[in-house]
Amino acid sequence: MAMSENIDSSATLSVAIDTGGTFTDVTLVDRASGRLIKAKVSSTPDDPSLGFIEGIRRALRDAGESPDRISHVFHGTTVATNAILEGRGAEAALLTSAGFRHVLEIGRHDVPRTANMYHWVKTPRPVPAHRIFEVRERLDHEGTVLQAMVEADVRAAAARIRAAGIASVAICFLHAYANASHEQRAAAILREELPGVFISLSSEVLPIFREYERSMATVLNAYVMPAIASYAARLETRLVEDKIRAPLLLMKSSGGVTGVETVRAQPIQTALSGPAGGVVGAGLIAELSGHRDIITLDIGGTSADICLMSQARAAMTTEGRIGDWPLQLPILDITTIGAGGGSIARIGPGGLTVGPQSAGARPGPVSYGRGGTEPTVTDAHAVLGHLTGSLLGGELQLDLAAARAAIERSVARPLGMSVEQAARGIIDIANSNMMGAIRVVSVERGYDPAQFSLVPFGGAGPLHGAFIGRLLGMKAVVVPPAPGVLSSFGLLVSDLKSDFSSTCLLRPPEYDLPRLASVFAELEASAMAWLDRENVPSGGRTLRRMAAFRYEHQGFELTVDWPSPDAQRTTLERAIEAFHREHERLYTFAQPDAPVELVQIRVQAIGSLDKPTVPRVGSAGSIESARVGEQKVWTDTGWAACSIYERGLLPEGALIDGPAIFTQLDATTYVLPGQRAIVDPYGNLVIRERT
Numbered sequence: 001m002a003m004s005e006n007i008d009s010s011a012t013l014s015v016a017i018d019t020g021g022t023f024t025d026v027t028l029v030d031r032a033s034g035r036l037i038k039a040k041v042s043s044t045p046d047d048p049s050l051g052f053i054e055g056i057r058r059a060l061r062d063a064g065e066s067p068d069r070i071s072h073v074f075h076g077t078t079v080a081t082n083a084i085l086e087g088r089g090a091e092a093a094l095l096t097s098a099g100f101r102h103v104l105e106i107g108r109h110d111v112p113r114t115a116n117m118y119h120w121v122k123t124p125r126p127v128p129a130h131r132i133f134e135v136r137e138r139l140d141h142e143g144t145v146l147q148a149m150v151e152a153d154v155r156a157a158a159a160r161i162r163a164a165g166i167a168s169v170a171i172c173f174l175h176a177y178a179n180a181s182h183e184q185r186a187a188a189i190l191r192e193e194l195p196g197v198f199i200s201l202s203s204e205v206l207p208i209f210r211e212y213e214r215s216m217a218t219v220l221n222a223y224v225m226p227a228i229a230s231y232a233a234r235l236e237t238r239l240v241e242d243k244i245r246a247p248l249l250l251m252k253s254s255g256g257v258t259g260v261e262t263v264r265a266q267p268i269q270t271a272l273s274g275p276a277g278g279v280v281g282a283g284l285i286a287e288l289s290g291h292r293d294i295i296t297l298d299i300g301g302t303s304a305d306i307c308l309m310s311q312a313r314a315a316m317t318t319e320g321r322i323g324d325w326p327l328q329l330p331i332l333d334i335t336t337i338g339a340g341g342g343s344i345a346r347i348g349p350g351g352l353t354v355g356p357q358s359a360g361a362r363p364g365p366v367s368y369g370r371g372g373t374e375p376t377v378t379d380a381h382a383v384l385g386h387l388t389g390s391l392l393g394g395e396l397q398l399d400l401a402a403a404r405a406a407i408e409r410s411v412a413r414p415l416g417m418s419v420e421q422a423a424r425g426i427i428d429i430a431n432s433n434m435m436g437a438i439r440v441v442s443v444e445r446g447y448d449p450a451q452f453s454l455v456p457f458g459g460a461g462p463l464h465g466a467f468i469g470r471l472l473g474m475k476a477v478v479v480p481p482a483p484g485v486l487s488s489f490g491l492l493v494s495d496l497k498s499d500f501s502s503t504c505l506l507r508p509p510e511y512d513l514p515r516l517a518s519v520f521a522e523l524e525a526s527a528m529a530w531l532d533r534e535n536v537p538s539g540g541r542t543l544r545r546m547a548a549f550r551y552e553h554q555g556f557e558l559t560v561d562w563p564s565p566d567a568q569r570t571t572l573e574r575a576i577e578a579f580h581r582e583h584e585r586l587y588t589f590a591q592p593d594a595p596v597e598l599v600q601i602r603v604q605a606i607g608s609l610d611k612p613t614v615p616r617v618g619s620a621g622s623i624e625s626a627r628v629g630e631q632k633v634w635t636d637t638g639w640a641a642c643s644i645y646e647r648g649l650l651p652e653g654a655l656i657d658g659p660a661i662f663t664q665l666d667a668t669t670y671v672l673p674g675q676r677a678i679v680d681p682y683g684n685l686v687i688r689e690r691t
Contacts, residue, residue, distance in 0.1 A: 011071040011246070013063075014612065016491035017055050018076040018277055019048045022301030022342055022364060023459060025485040025666070026055035028063055029492055029612040036612070037063040038485045038666055040392055045360070048079065049234040053242060067244045072609070074491035076251040076277040079231045080224040080270045084126075085323045089223035090168045090198075093161050094127045095154065095186055096215065097174040098134040103215050105129060108326075123324045126216075126223045131166065133157035135173070135186065141209070141505075143179030154186045158193035169194075170222035172202035172215045177503050180207070198225040205266055206328060208600055209503040213328040220325060221268040228267035232260050249496070251277050253331035255314060256497020256606065259534055268329065271322045274487065275305035275334045279314050281490025282455045285480045286312040288614060288682045291453040294478070295438055297468065298487065299460040301342040302358040304434050307334045308441040308452070315445070318548075318559065330499045330602065335440045339433045341365065341378040341460035345407070345426045347414045354429040367403040368396065375410050379403035380426035381463050383419060385633035386661065386670040388644060393665045420634045431467050438472065446585050449474060457483035462669035466658070466687055470672065481617075481683035484666025496534055496607035500526045506598040507552075517567035519601060520545065527605035536607030548600040549579040551591055557599045558582050572598075617683045621651040633659050635673050647685070654679040657690065 012032040018025045026039040039059040044051040052075065060067060083089045096103060104125045111120050135157065137149035161169060169190055176183045180203035187199050200222035206214045235248060249257040253272035263270055278298040286294045292312045298305040308315050315333035319326070338356020342365060345354050354377060363371035365378040381387050382403045390397050404419050412422035442449040453476040456465030462479045469477035480486050500523045506512050524543055531541050545562035560578040564571040576596050584590040626649035633642040642659040647669070650662075655678050658671035662685060669685060671677050677687045 011069050013065060013070045014072040014074065014492050014610075015056055015059060015070055016074040016076075016277070016488040017052050018274065018485070018488040018491065019043055019051060019078060020274065020300045020302075020459075020487075022360060024048075024051035024055045025488045026059045027482070027485050027488040027492060028059040028065075030063075031610055031612050034613045034615050035063070036482070036615075038482055040484065040666055045362075047234070048077070049231065049238055052235060053238040056242070056244070067242050070244050070246045073239065073244065073246045073248045074251070074257060074488075074494065075235070075248060076274045076487060076491055077231070077270055078274045080228055080267050081272065081274065081322065083224045083227045084220060084271065084325070088227075089126060089220075090226040091164075091166050092127050092131070092168040092170060092219060092222040093157070093164075093166045094132045094215070094219055094222075095135055095157055095169065095171045095173075096132060097138060098136045100174060100211065101129060101132050101134050103211050104132070104219065107212055126325075127170070127219050131164070133160065137173060137182045139173070139175040139179050139182065141175050141178060143175060145179070149182045149185060151185070151189060154189045155193060158190055161197075162194055167196070168198040168200070168222045168225050170200045170202075170215075170218040172211075172218045174211065175209075176201075176203045177207040177209060177214070180204075198222060198229070200225060205268060207503070208328065208501055210328070213326050216325050217268060217328060220271075220322070220327070221266060224267045225264075228270070229264050232264055236260065251491055251494065252497060253320075253329065254316070254497055254499060254604075255280050255332050255494065257491065257494045257609075258496060258498060262498070268327070271327060271329075272320070272331055272334055275307075275336065276332050277490035277494070278305065278457060278487035279307045279309070279332050279334065279490065280494050281480070281486040282307075282457065283309060283312050283314060284490070284493050284614070285455055285478060285486075285684060289478050289680055289684045289686065291455075291476060291478050291686075293452045294455045295442060295449060295452045295474075297434065297438070297454060297456040297461050297465065299434070299456065299458040299464060300340050301364075301459065302338065302340045302360060303336050304339040304437065305334050305336050306434070306437045306441050307332055308445065308447060310447075315441070316559075319556075330501075330604070333441065335437045337433055337437045339377075339430050339437075341376065341381075341463075343377045343430060344374045345376065345380070345411055345429075346374070347411065352411060352415065352425055352429060354426055354433065365403070366406040367398040367400065369399045369402065373406065375403065375406040375426070377426060377430050378460065379406060380423035381670075383407055383423040383634075384427070385631055385639075385642065386463055387668055388629070388631065388661065388663055391668070424634065427464075427467070431464060431471065434464065434468060435471055438468070451475065453478050455480065457486040457667075459484045459667055462662075462667050466670060466672045466675055469687065470675070470689065477687040479669050479685040479687065482664070482666055483669070484664075493611045495609055496531075496536060496605075498527070498530050498605050499602055500530075500605070501600060501602040504598065504601050508595045508597070511569075511572060511598060513567055513569060513572070516572075516598070516601070520567055520603070523601065523603040527603045531605050531607055534607055540608035542606040542608070544604040544606060546602045546604070547575050547598055548602075549576060549596050549598055551583075552595040552597055558586070559600075559602070562601070614682055616681050617650075617652040617679060619651045619653070621649050623650065623654050623656065626650045626654070628663070631661075633661075633670075635659065640673065650679050652679055652681050
């Protein structure tokens with residue numbers, strides 16, 4: 001159940017939980033009153049469901065509310081992501097067409113850009129060759145059966161899978177995107193021979209051409225199926241135990257949410273679940289603040305996630321990656337690097353490095369007093385005075401002396417500099433790493449970051465935003481009202497989404513418009529059926545159509561919006577014009593007279609959910625009443641006095657010059673000398689250089 005038709009009408013609370021590497025962030029909102037409650041609890045890496053339910057309990061306790069008033073539970077999870085990145089997925093098998101046993105091993109014959117081509121060792125595949133079984137069958141690219149499937153091959157593979165104790169199987173036959181009958185029959189045989197086995201079909205996971213990418217997506221789906229199924233079951237059990245009857249909706253990599261049953265069948269859809277919530281939340285901030293062209297910077301304890309949004313709309317890609325593997329599912333175009341508040345600073349052969357190793361939730365930064373011994377980015381901020389003596393509303397007291405000692409021992413003394421210089425070096429290196437990632441999503445995509453505003457969030461984002469905005473000459477830095485829990489808030493304003501795609505190679509000049517119309521109709525029927533299963537009312541349904549084009553003889557395509565619900569020639573011509581424009585923007589040239597092929601079409605189903613309203617700040621209060629103290633901060637010219645403000649007490653229009661520190665439960669914002677911050681009508685802190 002995705003919608004709340006069986007929930008009591010008095011249940012007006014929505015709760016969202018985003019599990020991070022260090023903290024689990026929770027946002028609870030009463031859609032009737034607009035009341036917003038934020039909570040942060042420590043993450044529980046051994047069993048994230050414990051932090052999940054503890055976060056809900058904390059938010060309900062702080063709000064003085066009961067579980068039966070919750071109508072929706074939203075969740076962003078990194079379980080699938082971590083299983084893939086850390087190689088902790090299930091032992092899986094693959095059934096493939098005869099002659100294609102080594103499709104995963106061959107891959108694309110490429111060497112990663114950062115690897116030494118003479119000494120590079122290929123990463124072990126999620127399914128090794130000895131667990132790949134060939135089945136005699138063959139379709140052509142249009143789905144015509146050239147050789148019927150030999151069912152005995154499937155049963156023989158099932159016997160070997162049973163003997164090996166493998167519980168998850170991927171099936172990827174050649175050209176199954178054009179005709180799924182062989183895959184479906186093989187799956188039926190496996191269910192008969194291996195009751196309870198997890199089965200992943202390429203015709204369901206990624207029904208498009210390119211055998212390596214389709215095989216990899218299907219295999220990764222099988223690889224994480226047992227972990228996601230177990231995790232989803234634990235979440236549902238904990239919700240039932242706490243008397244929460246609301247449906248559980250999980251964030252997908254495409255920026256929409258979906259029900260648990262969909263995620264159980266296609267867990268690979270959640271591969272970038274965690275970062276996606278923040279991007280969706282930042283899109284709302286972009287709309288409310290009037291800064292519609294933004295670059296998001298989500299910095300947590302372990303990583304930094306960056307995404308470019310033009311006109312408040314996030315860029316999408318079907319050329320994403322997760323770890324070493326391609327992921328051609330529609331996902332938000334997010335770049336992730338190992339740079340966060342917990343990133344460890346070390347002296348190596350090349351000098352000082354920061355990350356990607358992280359202190360994580362346990363032991364965490366040295367200043368947290370939980371047993372950490374290696375200095376981190378957070379410790380550097382504490383030493384430079386960017387943080388006050390406590391975090392989480394006073395719940396976590398910082399050990400400044402321990403942080404100073406760690407930086408002095410591990411960085412300052414080996415490099416022959418002061419503790420402050422060493423701490424600033426740590427911050428500068430972290431900022432440089434993040435700037436490089438920002439250039440990947442901007443300059444390398446044909447955009448100038450100086451034409452965008454920066455939206456930093458996450459627990460550490462507002463500490464770095466002012467630095468990076470200045471270094472890149474950006475228009476402004478817009479810090480959301482609740483930056484530390486924006487990812488969970490983004491879950492609350494998400495829609496249900498699912499994508500349905502088909503390879504449909506149509507060549508000029510005819511383009512076979514009747515076939516195009518037929519394929520669109522089939523995809524739209526599948527999309528509407530999914531919306532039916534998710535109980536989305538007719539008034540809340542939207543279908544978005546897209547098409548992928550390429551110039552004749554090109555190897556890759558570009559996706560553009562299909563501008564009309566019909567499949568008429570005029571609509572096709574408008575889509576091709578959009579393809580030319582996009583090609584020129586990305587590659588600085590277009591070929592309007594060259595033949596253009598239509599390669600793939602996609603329909604995205606969107607189901608609108610009730611969303612909370614965002615309250616305005618109002619004019620009550622004053623700057624002086626919000627000023628709660630003063631401390632010294634280390635600047636380019638040495639130590640300087642810095643005022644501390646309780647951010648929630650600032651009225652609309654409050655104007656404050658840096659250096660300044662703004663504290664709140666979920667994050668700390670630092671404004672540099674020479675900058676000025678103003679509170680906009682929705683509580684965003686807009687930072688610009690003083691002129």
